[in-house]
Amino acid sequence: MASYMLRRFIGSIIVMWAVATLVFFMLRFVPGDPIAAMLADAGGPDEIEAMKRNLGLDRSLFVQYAIWFQNMLHGDLGNSIYGSRVAVTAVLAEAIPRTLSLSLLAFVIALAIALPAGILSATRRNTATDTTVSLLAFLGLSMPDFWLAILLIIVFAANLQWLPAIGYAPLSDGFWPWFSHLILPSIAIGTAFSAIIARMIRSSLLEVLKADYMRTARAKGLTPWMIMFGHALPNAMIPVITVIGIAFALLISGAVVVENVFAIKGLGRVLIEGILNRDYPVVQGAVLVVSAIFVFSNLIVDLLYGVIDPRIRLN
Amino acid sequence: MTLLRVENLAIDVARDGGSCRLVHDAHFSVDRGETLAVVGESGSGKSLTALAVMGLLGEGLSVSGGRILFGDEDLAQMSPQARNDLRGSRISMIFQEAMTSLNPVRSIEHQLIEGMRLKKRLSRRAARARALELLAEVGISDPERRLKQYPHQLSGGMRQRVMIAIALACDPELILADEPTTALDVTIQAQILALTSRLCRDHGVGLVLITHNLGIVARYAQKVAVMYGGRVVERASARQLYRAPQHPYTQGLLASVPRLDLPRDTPLRPIPGAPPDPTVRLGGCRFHPRCPRASDLCATEVPPFVTDGGHEVACLHSGSQSSKPKGAAA
Numbered sequence: 024m025a026s027y028m029l030r031r032f033i034g035s036i037i038v039m040w041a042v043a044t045l046v047f048f049m050l051r052f053v054p055g056d057p058i059a060a061m062l063a064d065a066g067g068p069d070e071i072e073a074m075k076r077n078l079g080l081d082r083s084l085f086v087q088y089a090i091w092f093q094n095m096l097h098g099d100l101g102n103s104i105y106g107s108r109v110a111v112t113a114v115l116a117e118a119i120p121r122t123l124s125l126s127l128l129a130f131v132i133a134l135a136i137a138l139p140a141g142i143l144s145a146t147r148r149n150t151a152t153d154t155t156v157s158l159l160a161f162l163g164l165s166m167p168d169f170w171l172a173i174l175l176i177i178v179f180a181a182n183l184q185w186l187p188a189i190g191y192a193p194l195s196d197g198f199w200p201w202f203s204h205l206i207l208p209s210i211a212i213g214t215a216f217s218a219i220i221a222r223m224i225r226s227s228l229l230e231v232l233k234a235d236y237m238r239t240a241r242a243k244g245l246t247p248w249m250i251m252f253g254h255a256l257p258n259a260m261i262p263v264i265t266v267i268g269i270a271f272a273l274l275i276s277g278a279v280v281v282e283n284v285f286a287i288k289g290l291g292r293v294l295i296e297g298i299l300n301r302d303y304p305v306v307q308g309a310v311l312v313v314s315a316i317f318v319f320s321n322l323i324v325d326l327l328y329g330v331i332d333p334r335i336r337l338n
Numbered sequence: 339m340t341l342l343r344v345e346n347l348a349i350d351v352a353r354d355g356g357s358c359r360l361v362h363d364a365h366f367s368v369d370r371g372e373t374l375a376v377v378g379e380s381g382s383g384k385s386l387t388a389l390a391v392m393g394l395l396g397e398g399l400s401v402s403g404g405r406i407l408f409g410d411e412d413l414a415q416m417s418p419q420a421r422n423d424l425r426g427s428r429i430s431m432i433f434q435e436a437m438t439s440l441n442p443v444r445s446i447e448h449q450l451i452e453g454m455r456l457k458k459r460l461s462r463r464a465a466r467a468r469a470l471e472l473l474a475e476v477g478i479s480d481p482e483r484r485l486k487q488y489p490h491q492l493s494g495g496m497r498q499r500v501m502i503a504i505a506l507a508c509d510p511e512l513i514l515a516d517e518p519t520t521a522l523d524v525t526i527q528a529q530i531l532a533l534t535s536r537l538c539r540d541h542g543v544g545l546v547l548i549t550h551n552l553g554i555v556a557r558y559a560q561k562v563a564v565m566y567g568g569r570v571v572e573r574a575s576a577r578q579l580y581r582a583p584q585h586p587y588t589q590g591l592l593a594s595v596p597r598l599d600l601p602r603d604t605p606l607r608p609i610p611g612a613p614p615d616p617t618v619r620l621g622g623c624r625f626h627p628r629c630p631r632a633s634d635l636c637a638t639e640v641p642p643f644v645t646d647g648g649h650e651v652a653c654l655h656s657g658s659q660s661s662k663p664k665g666a667a668a
Binding site for chain 2: 258
């Protein structure tokens with residue numbers, strides 16, 4: 024297990040390096056360049072040259088890559104080449120907590136809905152409850168997150184005025200300000216995720232409920248609660264966890280879009296602004312962080328397998 | 339006193355709006371400390387009957403007639419809650435598939451003690467102490483270590499021993515064992531059966547041993563009920579049944595089992611034909627299409643049980659050795 028985790032960890036680092044490198048070169052091939060974006064038509068050829076030199080963009084691509092890579096290893100992701108030229112790490116340090124708060128809250132809300140929904144529809148298969156859950160899941164999966172976001176703002180912020188429509192408050196301002204700003208975007212992002220997980224739990228549970236060991240559990244005369252939570256779910260969650268790992272990507276990419284609807288300056292917002300401005304270092308830094316989140320959420324999933332399944336832990 | 343008495347039990351399965359009868363007439367009884375073997379081919383309804391006694395019939399299956407008397411209570415009339423209270427505590431079951439009947443992600447300890455904690459209200463410590471005793475009793479060495487392990491770390495025989503320990507955990511009065519050894523090696527089979535029947539005798543537990551293996555019956559059961567096509571056709575003590583099988587089906591079954599006590603060149607005689615398809619209506623005796631002694635009457639009349647010194651048989655043409663088809667083994 025330990026050597027397996029070490030291998031997975033090294034693999035994760037390699038994946039992150041590959042993603043960072045790919046993004047570095049792909050950005051350079053995107054049409055349009057940062058100087059043009061900044062100066063518009065205001066600068067002459069001399070100014071453009073001076074600016075290029077100033078930003079280090081006059082050197083060859085590979086030299087730029089080597090410098091960026093070396094700095095990255097030292098924890099320096101460079102400075103934004105746009106506006107006030109703040110350090111990329113500072114931009115990210117501000118954005119990461121927002122995106123993580125948002126996706127984790129979305130994750131918690133989604134699971135809190137998906138778990139009971141999946142259990143109900145599996146245990147009451149082919150009843151009205153099951154059909155209702157399936158329909159809602161289908162609806163949730165079909166609604167685009169940005170559209171749901173706008174709908175939520177109209178109903179709960181504009182009309183009912185229960186919750187703020189836009190913006191973000193850090194947790195240091197208190198729980199309620201933080202929570203109230205995040206709840207609508209979390210629902211917008213988490214709905215599709217919740218629908219996927221609920222369906223997955225349903226089908227996985229249906230499979231498990233047929234197993235011989237479930238009959239053994241029933242033959243012991245256990246309570247329905249003990250049978251579900253002591254025997255069925257621990258087995259049913261194994262494939263569900265895989266899907267959760269993959270679908271976590273959905274949350275992050277959902278955050279990118281929905282942050283823009285709710286004007287939350289998280290990773291998504293940073294990424295989009297960076298791309299529009301051809302702000303190479305910012306985009307590279309943001310992508311690095313997003314890929315790190317991906318890679319490590321999958322690593323956590325792998326760890327969870329071992330926790331939940333002794334056949335993996337003990338072999 | 340009779341512990342379990344199954345009377346005229348019928349089990350239906352719902353299909354395409356209608357229903358189809360799988361068990362027509364299961365009828366047998368077992369006393370405390372006694373082993374009853376229920377023998378029959380696959381599809382004869384023996385496992386369904388056991389599941390009906392447990393109250394664990396699957397989706398679409400239901401008891402549609404008869405009584406399941408446990409003591410003086412009819413299990414078929416009990417509320418689901420009351421039946422669940424009985425399960426595990428007074429009636430328990432050992433299943434066929436030792437390899438898959440234990441939960442792969444829960445420890446042996448958890449699977450052994452959860453029933454005791456619920457049904458006997460034991461503390462974790464007391465349940466654990468009892469679990470260690472049980473593992474030792476079913477012949478598992480180093481119980482302390484085994485308790486912490488998971489099913490995949492145990493061999494098939496050991497898993498079935500654990501299943502037996504689970505079945506015994508709450509001191510039940512009745513254990514149903516549904517072909518407990520089919521998935522095991524032959525050498526292990528004998529050990530498991532000897533263990534099960536010894537433990538049941540020692541603890542005064544009634545054992546219903548469901549099997550298709552007549553060889554098992556001779557050694558471990560006192561009484562036998564032979565099932566064919568969803569109906570019990572012959573009931574007798576194991577000794578009587580072996581000495582003088584009365585029903586043509588039982589005679590056919592015995593003739594198709596290889597035996598070491600007969601001359602080497604005695605041919606095995608399989609029963610021609612196949613068991614009845616439950617979806618096709620079949621009047622009269624269920625066995626008549628395959629029966630060497632069938633008459634026209636057999637196709638229309640359901641044979642009643644005839645008793646002869648505790649040996650009961652449901653056949654219009656039942657007979658002793660003399661009327662048996664030539665060459666069948668005694």
